[in-house]
Amino acid sequence: MHFQFMVYKFDFNQNRLRLEESFAALIGIIFIYEAFDKIIDINRHRPVRLHTDQILPPNCSCFTSNTTRKLNLIMTINDCYKNQSHQFIGIPCQIINDKAYIPDVFFFSIILFLSTFTLAYTLKNFKFSRFLPMSVRTKVSDFGVVLAIFINVLIDYFVGLDTLKLAVPQKFATTKENRGWIIRPFGKNSPYIWLAAVLPALLATILIFMDQHITTVIINRKENKLKKGSGYHLDLLIVAVCIGINSVFGLPWFVAATVLSINHVIALKLESGTAAPGEKPKFLGVREQRVTGFIVFLFIGLSVFLTKILGYIPMPVLYGVFLYMGISSMKEIQFISRVLLIFMPEKYQPDYVYLRYVRTSRVHMFTFIQISCLVLLWVIKSVESISILFPIMVLALVGARKVMDYLFTQRELEYLDDVVPEVVKKEIEERKNSASLDKTDEENQ
Amino acid sequence: MHFQFMVYKFDFNQNRLRLEESFAALIGIIFIYEAFDKIIDINRHRPVRLHTDQILPPNCSCFTSNTTRKLNLIMTINDCYKNQSHQFIGIPCQIINDKAYIPDVFFFSIILFLSTFTLAYTLKNFKFSRFLPMSVRTKVSDFGVVLAIFINVLIDYFVGLDTLKLAVPQKFATTKENRGWIIRPFGKNSPYIWLAAVLPALLATILIFMDQHITTVIINRKENKLKKGSGYHLDLLIVAVCIGINSVFGLPWFVAATVLSINHVIALKLESGTAAPGEKPKFLGVREQRVTGFIVFLFIGLSVFLTKILGYIPMPVLYGVFLYMGISSMKEIQFISRVLLIFMPEKYQPDYVYLRYVRTSRVHMFTFIQISCLVLLWVIKSVESISILFPIMVLALVGARKVMDYLFTQRELEYLDDVVPEVVKKEIEERKNSASLDKTDEENQ
Numbered sequence: 069m070h071f072q073f074m075v076y077k078f079d080f081n082q083n084r085l086r087l088e089e090s091f092a093a094l095i096g097i098i099f100i101y102e103a104f105d106k107i108i109d110i111n112r113h114r115p116v117r118l119h120t121d122q123i124l125p126p127n128c129s130c131f132t133s134n135t136t137r138k139l140n141l142i143m144t145i146n147d148c149y150k151n152q153s154h155q156f157i158g159i160p161c162q163i164i165n166d167k168a169y170i171p172d173v174f175f176f177s178i179i180l181f182l183s184t185f186t187l188a189y190t191l192k193n194f195k196f197s198r199f200l201p202m203s204v205r206t207k208v209s210d211f212g213v214v215l216a217i218f219i220n221v222l223i224d225y226f227v228g229l230d231t232l233k234l235a236v237p238q239k240f241a242t243t244k245e246n247r248g249w250i251i252r253p254f255g256k257n258s259p260y261i262w263l264a265a266v267l268p269a270l271l272a273t274i275l276i277f278m279d280q281h282i283t284t285v286i287i288n289r290k291e292n293k294l295k296k297g298s299g300y301h302l303d304l305l306i307v308a309v310c311i312g313i314n315s316v317f318g319l320p321w322f323v324a325a326t327v328l329s330i331n332h333v334i335a336l337k338l339e340s341g342t343a344a345p346g347e348k349p350k351f352l353g354v355r356e357q358r359v360t361g362f363i364v365f366l367f368i369g370l371s372v373f374l375t376k377i378l379g380y381i382p383m384p385v386l387y388g389v390f391l392y393m394g395i396s397s398m399k400e401i402q403f404i405s406r407v408l409l410i411f412m413p414e415k416y417q418p419d420y421v422y423l424r425y426v427r428t429s430r431v432h433m434f435t436f437i438q439i440s441c442l443v444l445l446w447v448i449k450s451v452e453s454i455s456i457l458f459p460i461m462v463l464a465l466v467g468a469r470k471v472m473d474y475l476f477t478q479r480e481l482e483y484l485d486d487v488v489p490e491v492v493k494k495e496i497e498e499r500k501n502s503a504s505l506d507k508t509d510e511e512n513q
Numbered sequence: 514m515h516f517q518f519m520v521y522k523f524d525f526n527q528n529r530l531r532l533e534e535s536f537a538a539l540i541g542i543i544f545i546y547e548a549f550d551k552i553i554d555i556n557r558h559r560p561v562r563l564h565t566d567q568i569l570p571p572n573c574s575c576f577t578s579n580t581t582r583k584l585n586l587i588m589t590i591n592d593c594y595k596n597q598s599h600q601f602i603g604i605p606c607q608i609i610n611d612k613a614y615i616p617d618v619f620f621f622s623i624i625l626f627l628s629t630f631t632l633a634y635t636l637k638n639f640k641f642s643r644f645l646p647m648s649v650r651t652k653v654s655d656f657g658v659v660l661a662i663f664i665n666v667l668i669d670y671f672v673g674l675d676t677l678k679l680a681v682p683q684k685f686a687t688t689k690e691n692r693g694w695i696i697r698p699f700g701k702n703s704p705y706i707w708l709a710a711v712l713p714a715l716l717a718t719i720l721i722f723m724d725q726h727i728t729t730v731i732i733n734r735k736e737n738k739l740k741k742g743s744g745y746h747l748d749l750l751i752v753a754v755c756i757g758i759n760s761v762f763g764l765p766w767f768v769a770a771t772v773l774s775i776n777h778v779i780a781l782k783l784e785s786g787t788a789a790p791g792e793k794p795k796f797l798g799v800r801e802q803r804v805t806g807f808i809v810f811l812f813i814g815l816s817v818f819l820t821k822i823l824g825y826i827p828m829p830v831l832y833g834v835f836l837y838m839g840i841s842s843m844k845e846i847q848f849i850s851r852v853l854l855i856f857m858p859e860k861y862q863p864d865y866v867y868l869r870y871v872r873t874s875r876v877h878m879f880t881f882i883q884i885s886c887l888v889l890l891w892v893i894k895s896v897e898s899i900s901i902l903f904p905i906m907v908l909a910l911v912g913a914r915k916v917m918d919y920l921f922t923q924r925e926l927e928y929l930d931d932v933v934p935e936v937v938k939k940e941i942e943e944r945k946n947s948a949s950l951d952k953t954d955e956e957n958q
Contacts (some may be wrong), residue, residue, distance in 0.1 A: 116617060119673035146675040149615045154599030170594045171616030172561060198861040199853070228564035230591040297786055408644070416643040 090465060091282045093403045094442055095326040098449075099394030103387045107181045110384065113232055115167065116174035120145035128161035130154075173229050178222055180231065184388025189214035192396070210335070213389060220385045231382040236375040242318065251318040274459035276323055280307050283324035292333055293353040330397040336360065381453040406435040422483035434476065434484050441468050535910060536727045538848045539887055543894075544839030552626045555829065558677055560612065561619035565590035573606035575599075621674050622829040625665055629833025633661035637841070640819045655780070658834060667831045676827040681820040688765065696763040719904035721768055725752050728769035737778055738798040777844040781805065819852040851880040867928035879921065879929050886913050 096099050123144055124130075130148035145164070148154070154162050155161050191212030195205050242249065254261065281300065288298040293380070303324075311321045333354055335492055340350040371378060409417065414428055423431065448454055472481065566589050569575075577592035590609070593599070601609050636657030640650050653660070669676055687694065699706065726745065733743040734862055748769075756766045785795040816823060843849050854862065859873055868876065893899055893906050917926065 120617075120675055121673050149675065152610065154612060154614075154616075165597065168597060171598075171599075172565075172620055175617055175620035175624060182624075182627070198863070199856040201858045228566050230565055231592065255903060272864075411644040413646045418643070 073496070074164050089286075089401055089403050090332070090438055091278070091462065092166075092326050092442060093401050094445055096394050096398040096401070097446075099327050099390055099397070103391035103394060106390075107178060107384060109385050110177050110232055111174055114170040114173035114177070114230070115486070117145070117167070117169045117171070124148075124156070125160040127158055128158040128164070130156050132503075157367065157371060172231065173231055176227065176229050177231055177382070180382055180384040181388045182389070183223070184216050184220045184385045185391045187219060188213045188389060191215055192392075213392065216392075217381070217385055217389065221381055221390070224382045224385070225380060231384060234378050234381045234383060234386065236371065236378045238375060239259055240372055247318065249317055251316060268456065271456060271459045274463060276307065276321070277304070278310070278459065279326070279460050280304060280323040283326045283329050285328040285332055286326065287324075287329050291351075293351070294356060295353070296356055323329065327393050327397045330400075331393050332360070334396065363418070403435070403438055406431060407439070410435060426480045430476065430480055431484065434472070434480075437468065437472065441465055527531065534731075534846055534848050535883055535886060536723070536907065537731055537775070538843065538846050539890055540657050541839050541843040541846070542887070542891075544772050544842070546837055548626075548836035548839060551835075552623060552829060555622045555677055556619055559615040559618035559622070562590070562612070562614045562616070565594070569593075569601070570605040570608065573601055573603040573609070575601050584908050607659050618674050618676055621672065621753045622676055622827070625669060625676065625827055625829040626833045628668070628834070629830045630666045630836045631662050631836040632664060633834060634840070636660055637837075641764065658837065661837075662826070662830055662834065665833070666826055669827045669830070676829060679823050679826045679828060679831065681816065681823045683820060685817055692763065692764055697759060711898070712903065714900060716904045719908060720754065721756070721766070723904065723907050724771070725749060725768040728771045728774050732769075732778055733769065736796075738796070739801060740798070741801055772838050772842045775845075776838050777805070779841065839953060848880070848883055851876060852884070855880065870928050871925045875925055876929065877920065879917070879925075880912070882920075885912055911917070 121144055123142055129143065130145075130151065130153035148156070193208055195209035197205065199205070200208075207471055237243075272273070277437055280303065284298065284300060289292060297383065307323055314321055336355040338352045338355050340352055405420070409428075410432055445458070445461055445465075448458050476484070520807075569588050569590065574588065575590075575596065575598035593601070593633055637654055639657065640654035642650065644650070646867055682688075725748065729743065729745060729748055733739060752768055759766055781800040783800050784799045850865070854873075862868055862873070890903070890906055890910075893903050923928070
């Protein structure tokens, strides 16, 4: 009842709110940001030593294997390296020695990261090149990401450096040792703590509801031409039941993940073969089935037995795939195309339908309001002390949308704030035009 | 007289031979190959240590700063690193210690190399994007390579690793010390050695003649719309005089460099501003002047006083620029587009004029003959013991061209072996078509 009320209130089923687009953009940006953040974070596990051109402190020198010490000489770390000396002797050396340092791995990780992203992106877009027959191209595209991972794992293997590897647990057990498989509801806390837990629980509910629902709304968009009907309430029910069960066992909660789901749909796209060159393949629909979903989760389960193979996959390769997924999920979001529009002079603008009816300055204003909302969400997400308010702020987006009703005319909002995909809009537009032309012709006769 | 004869024989002035294209392709490929070769060669100056996951030999262990030695333990280099130990103790360690090793620099150099190339390439093509007004875009494009160098020098500076830097001599002197500024013609050799020198001198003459002349022919192509007339003989005379003078002082010889000259022309292209979006800018001509040439060589001269600044430029950044120049000079060569054609199914082929008149299999045959010639040249260039024959083989290309007269009809060669640029050909083609249409119309009336 409660959920139904919210669904109605949000007008989700009518697909009339760009709210879900802002949210998808936020999730996409988080994906891209996290990829870079994590690759830089490798520096914490495999710290790099920079500024080797600085002079060593006095009375600190480097040890050479023939045990001669060069004291009181003005030397840099580079000079030591050139003498094949990698150890620093003397108490003042502490500032160097105390900093943990693993050579080569950090920079090699960056190369793996960029190489995986570039390869995945190039292979995925190989479909649109003119080379090789269409059937080969499609295969290369379909397996582009897998190929990119495979090739870079091989590179990592043959280089043989100590890159961070995917940490797969060696045995089937709880992460925290000896906590048992069933979580006692109150633990060592006073039973009355559940009263205080209502507030964070409510926030968590909002977040789960938004995350799950926004994702399903994006997937169920008309432009995806899904044949199977939507199941908003059933989906939520299953999510709720699963979260209940998982909580008892202390397992992670699962909701539909925006970026992964969008990528799943992209991967299953069914397109018409093109007969003539230059002709764009038509989007026919999505290969709707339960096989991919089943096999994906089967393999996640089987990964317990594949720890040895998975242990060969370096983390930078996975971060490269995250970056690829983040960027490819962003490409189809109108908000992003409107952000890019800000940097385009009017005469170079692409022929978007909404630009025919809404003045550019108004489009930019709409975009800037969206950007401010996103920045606000980002700040709240990032500042730890207030990040608990994040779900509330996601809800506040609905309020922001209401304010737009006063700033923009209904006609403007109709074009800016509509989820009918650009391609469909253009078709409607052109049909209208030719119809009115026919009419003029008739009148002239 | 001798030169004039050759010019006539080669039909250079009539611009009828694709010979110069094969040569330009070879030079471009050499540029790209050298860029990669040199970046890998950094491993010789800043050797990297790979396969750190291998187990240390018995009785070899690593030194830790608290002077405890862990002997007879099965350890890898990675384990030593994790203990912050970078020195290996024990006689069996020699196989590790004897290999020179500078950490981090090699991988960082690869990152700089790729970053410079990608940035230069992206900024140069920024002109064709839709962002920012045309004037800003053109500026960014024009200074793209300089910007790429500047940004990457800054990155290198702030990272502060011991990357290979541009080695600029600190004082104005001959490379070989005490050899004096004037080279004695015979040195310590017997004066009769000049007889034997005739043969290599002849080969050098052919090479200089080909290199200089092919470059000037490429630059003087009709498609470049140069207003100033060609000066093949005068240019050669100046080159000959300069080589004579430089030889006396033991300075390097100068001829027109193919890749650099093509890039100079590309940089000076004058294009019409586009009024409508999507419209391709028209090539109006080349900004012909003597300022760039003068300033370039002035700065090369001034570099003697700029050693300190030039010393900040890492070599990988320059290799990145070489790669960019090699690739950008290849783009306009028909041979390369025909090589790519091999991998395209017939129905996806672009609408090249020669494809309208020559069967695809014949086009491929022509391309394969060119490829074999190039491979032969490459092999001769690479195998040291026969590389002296390279100039002869370049001449032999003329013979290969003669053989083509028997393999292809004159009509086929007219389309494949013609330097009239693709764009011009298409225009002629279309005018012909519309003319014949007009004629048919007249006949019908």
